[in-house]
Amino acid sequence: MNIVVLVKQVPDTATERKLSSDDNTLDRAASDGVINELDEYAIEEALLLKEKHGGEVTILTMGPDQATDSIRKALSMGADKAVHLVDDALHGSDALQTAYALSKALGTLEFDLVVLGSESTDARTGIVGAALAEYLGLPQLTLAGKVDVDGQAIRIQRATDYGHDVVEAQLPAVVSVVEKINEPRYPSFKLIMQAKKKPVAKLSAADAGIDTALVGLGNAATETVDFAPAPPRAAGTVIKDEGDGGVKAADFLAEKKFV
Amino acid sequence: MTDRNRPPAPDPLDFLALDATLAEEERDIRDTVRDYASRELLPHVAEWFEAGTIPDPRGLAKAFGDLGVFGMHLEGYGCAGASAVAYGLACRELEAVDSGLRSFVSVQGSLAMAAIHKFGSEEQKRAWLPRLAAGEAIGCFGLTEPDSGSDPGSMRTRARRDGPDWVLDGTKMWITNGSVADVAVVWAATDDGIRGFLVPTDTPGFQANTIHRKLSLRASITSELVLEGVRLPGGALLPGSSGLGSPLSCLNEARYGIVWGVVGAARACYAAALDYAATREQFGGPIAAFQLTQRKLAEMVLDVNQAGLTALRVGRLKDAGACHHNHVSLGKFGNVAAAQRVARAARSLHGANGITLEYPVMRHMVNLETVATYEGTEEIHALSIGQAVTGVSAFR
Numbered sequence: 001m002n003i004v005v006l007v008k009q010v011p012d013t014a015t016e017r018k019l020s021s022d023d024n025t026l027d028r029a030a031s032d033g034v035i036n037e038l039d040e041y042a043i044e045e046a047l048l049l050k051e052k053h054g055g056e057v058t059i060l061t062m063g064p065d066q067a068t069d070s071i072r073k074a075l076s077m078g079a080d081k082a083v084h085l086v087d088d089a090l091h092g093s094d095a096l097q098t099a100y101a102l103s104k105a106l107g108t109l110e111f112d113l114v115v116l117g118s119e120s121t122d123a124r125t126g127i128v129g130a131a132l133a134e135y136l137g138l139p140q141l142t143l144a145g146k147v148d149v150d151g152q153a154i155r156i157q158r159a160t161d162y163g164h165d166v167v168e169a170q171l172p173a174v175v176s177v178v179e180k181i182n183e184p185r186y187p188s189f190k191l192i193m194q195a196k197k198k199p200v201a202k203l204s205a206a207d208a209g210i211d212t213a214l215v216g217l218g219n220a221a222t223e224t225v226d227f228a229p230a231p232p233r234a235a236g237t238v239i240k241d242e243g244d245g246g247v248k249a250a251d252f253l254a255e256k257k258f259v
Numbered sequence: 260m261t262d263r264n265r266p267p268a269p270d271p272l273d274f275l276a277l278d279a280t281l282a283e284e285e286r287d288i289r290d291t292v293r294d295y296a297s298r299e300l301l302p303h304v305a306e307w308f309e310a311g312t313i314p315d316p317r318g319l320a321k322a323f324g325d326l327g328v329f330g331m332h333l334e335g336y337g338c339a340g341a342s343a344v345a346y347g348l349a350c351r352e353l354e355a356v357d358s359g360l361r362s363f364v365s366v367q368g369s370l371a372m373a374a375i376h377k378f379g380s381e382e383q384k385r386a387w388l389p390r391l392a393a394g395e396a397i398g399c400f401g402l403t404e405p406d407s408g409s410d411p412g413s414m415r416t417r418a419r420r421d422g423p424d425w426v427l428d429g430t431k432m433w434i435t436n437g438s439v440a441d442v443a444v445v446w447a448a449t450d451d452g453i454r455g456f457l458v459p460t461d462t463p464g465f466q467a468n469t470i471h472r473k474l475s476l477r478a479s480i481t482s483e484l485v486l487e488g489v490r491l492p493g494g495a496l497l498p499g500s501s502g503l504g505s506p507l508s509c510l511n512e513a514r515y516g517i518v519w520g521v522v523g524a525a526r527a528c529y530a531a532a533l534d535y536a537a538t539r540e541q542f543g544g545p546i547a548a549f550q551l552t553q554r555k556l557a558e559m560v561l562d563v564n565q566a567g568l569t570a571l572r573v574g575r576l577k578d579a580g581a582c583h584h585n586h587v588s589l590g591k592f593g594n595v596a597a598a599q600r601v602a603r604a605a606r607s608l609h610g611a612n613g614i615t616l617e618y619p620v621m622r623h624m625v626n627l628e629t630v631a632t633y634e635g636t637e638e639i640h641a642l643s644i645g646q647a648v649t650g651v652s653a654f655r
Contacts, residue, residue: 072283072287073287073290076287076291185325186291186294186295186325186326187287187291188325188326188327188339189288189291189326189327189328189331189339189341189345189349190327190339192284192287192288192291192327192339192341193284193339193340193341195284195287196283196284
């Protein structure tokens with residue numbers, strides 16, 4: 001079974017993240033790029049499926065040159081090869097355009113399954129998986145907390161507020177995963193040493209057959225009009241227990257609609 | 260010359276931007292160990308230190324094996340074959356959490372595995388190295404004895420021939436992982452000089468006793484090995500070992516890891532002090548604003564960076580095949596002392612909070628007392644450097 005994992009490089013959530021004041025897009029120089037956390041779960045799930053069913057795991061990343069760091073880490077976790085979709089024309093693409101561009105890049109690859117994290121820690125739209133499945137005309141199995149493949153059948157547990165739904169489809173399909181699905185492995189030193197020898201194919205928009213009139217900041221369906229830093233955290237409320245501490249704490253939680 | 264690459268300000272945690280000189284693969288290994296150590300080890304280490312042990316040494320060995328850190332700088336037999344600098348970086352990032360964890364890796368990789376790799380037969384290498392690399396087996400290294408520390412040539416452990424067999428008698432002391440090991444590399448005097456032996460720890464007559472009441476390196480298992488008529492087949496001898504130089508060359512490997520490791524311990528103490536100084540308020544402001552605090556922080560960042568430079572230089576020499584054991588002695592001599600200065604200053608800067616396990620500084624500070632002693636005391640390294648520069652030995 002050949003699996004493509006979509007990996008996005010995002011700014012490290014542990015650092016201060018900034019938007020660029022020029023065009024309201026992400027300022028990539030402001031913080032270190034790391035693999036989007038949920039995509040690490042997607043990589044792990046693909047590796048587990050490969051260990052069970054055989055085949056190859058290919059990483060597909062759309063992003064600027066520095067995304068190669070994240071591609072290398074994905075290869076160090078055990079993926080076999082990677083495709084890097086990189087083109088200045090893609091700068092500023094929104095979620096829908098990203099799904100379109102990825103669908104075109106996937107058109108150049110042979111796969112049975114596409115796995116991705118259910119959302120990214122930077123944009124957090126959570127729609128790329130669904131939009132991609134629509135572009136590809138494939139079944140979408142989103143928010144998977146468990147994945148089983150049996151021949152051409154795929155079955156997932158879709159996480160819901162009340163527990164989970166069981167969703168089935170036929171391969172090829174697109175699966176987005178949530179973090180309870182597994183525990184991503186650390187790269188091993190042996191794989192780190194091998195990673196630089198694994199094939200990484202660079203794909204331009206033209207190589208992928210992407211119509212550049214449909215992608216990029218200028219052609220996006222959505223626009224970031226303005227942005228403002230989050231307000232500093234207000235001072236906490238101190239409750240002094242004078243025999244009524246519990247009541248005060250409960251009142252506070254009720255006021256904030258936590259209970 | 261222009262300043263076009265000048266940063267807006269030096270990174271307080273890598274002031275001289277030493278890590279910018281690392282190769283991609285070295286950075287990847289650094290990041291992996293740092294990530295693993297901060298997520299899987301740091302949250303537990305104070306608890307282990309307080310308990311005076313590592314509660315699940317087999318689990319830890321397996322996790323280290325999965326990463327590939329055991330014998331990572333050795334070639335073949337399941338080892339990663341990374342550079343000496345990459346190995347040093349792994350030691351640095353582990354010791355930034357605790358010297359005991361780096362010791363675990365040093366003993367397995369640089370002492371037990373390196374001894375087998377250097378002096379073992381093909382059969383011994385195949386039998387042990389892949390399992391030790393994977394963390395499926397634990398190894399220890401017995402050279403030091405209760406009455407034989409800096410002068411290992413005075414050892415009393417004897418190996419005598421009895422037909423095709425060897426019979427070992429003696430006691431080894433301060434053996435990291437001795438009581439959890441599957442195999443011990445034991446050094447013993449024979450009629451033919453000092454030789455190394457592979458002793459499976461389930462051999463009759465072999466006993467390991469855990470040493471308690473340590474005030475340093477508490478997140479580490481330290482043991483005494485007692486060998487009473489331990490009978491081994493002829494194939495237990497490490498055929499390539501000959502004389503005291505053999506175990507000393509292994510110690511040199513482990514020492515190399517210390518040269519890097521203590522940079523991690525020092526950096527962790529300095530980082531803790533920096534954070535504490537910025538958040539601790541006295542006399543209406545952060546203590547970082549006081550001149551005496553800034554002086555301490557300036558000295559700390561200087562020590563951390565000078566030690567880091569030394570480690571990197573020794574590592575590059577090693578990767579170029581140009582590292583003399585005196586280079587490593589110089590590194591251990593200088594870097595451990597630098598780390599001790601940083602740890603003590605960080606401890607004092609934390610005030611009363613600094614004596615607790617809530618902060619890492621005193622844990623590092625007392626660990627470094629062990630690190631200054633094992634793998635060659637500060638005095639021995641001073642004498643070794645003295646001999647190197649004068650050509651005269653002052654100790655033998």
